[in-house]
Amino acid sequence: MHPIVYGIPHCDTVKKARACLSEQGLEVTFHDFKKQGVPAAELDSWLAAVGWETLLNRKGTTWRKLDAAVQAQVTDSATAKAVMQAHASTIKRPVIVWPSGKVTVGFTPEQWPL
Numbered sequence: 001m002h003p004i005v006y007g008i009p010h011c012d013t014v015k016k017a018r019a020c021l022s023e024q025g026l027e028v029t030f031h032d033f034k035k036q037g038v039p040a041a042e043l044d045s046w047l048a049a050v051g052w053e054t055l056l057n058r059k060g061t062t063w064r065k066l067d068a069a070v071q072a073q074v075t076d077s078a079t080a081k082a083v084m085q086a087h088a089s090t091i092k093r094p095v096i097v098w099p100s101g102k103v104t105v106g107f108t109p110e111q112w113p114l
Helices: 011-022 039-051 063-064 068-073 079-087
Strands: 006-007 029-032 095-097 104-106
Touching: 006 011, 039 079, 039 095, 039 104, 068 079
Parallel strands: 006 029
Antiparallel strands: 006 095, 095 104
């Protein structure tokens, strides 16, 4: 098995992560949120592993463009999940699922189990 990188191909952070993993000689599987969607079962496991506060990207353009009422409704894992399923770009990227089952979010090589 090899790591699965979830994200959007044109995202600079995803590009950096994929390049870094490639430099380490790791073969990765890439899951494109735009083409393949957000897998509901995986989203549940990510939420359980890292928490909704870590997974939800409140700094991105997509979040800022959401109606203030929608933003205000996000108060827990269930409400965050609904927003992330409806708007994949509100998920902080990349999400990497490692062969060990560990989940990391963002470009954080120091947290990667290499």
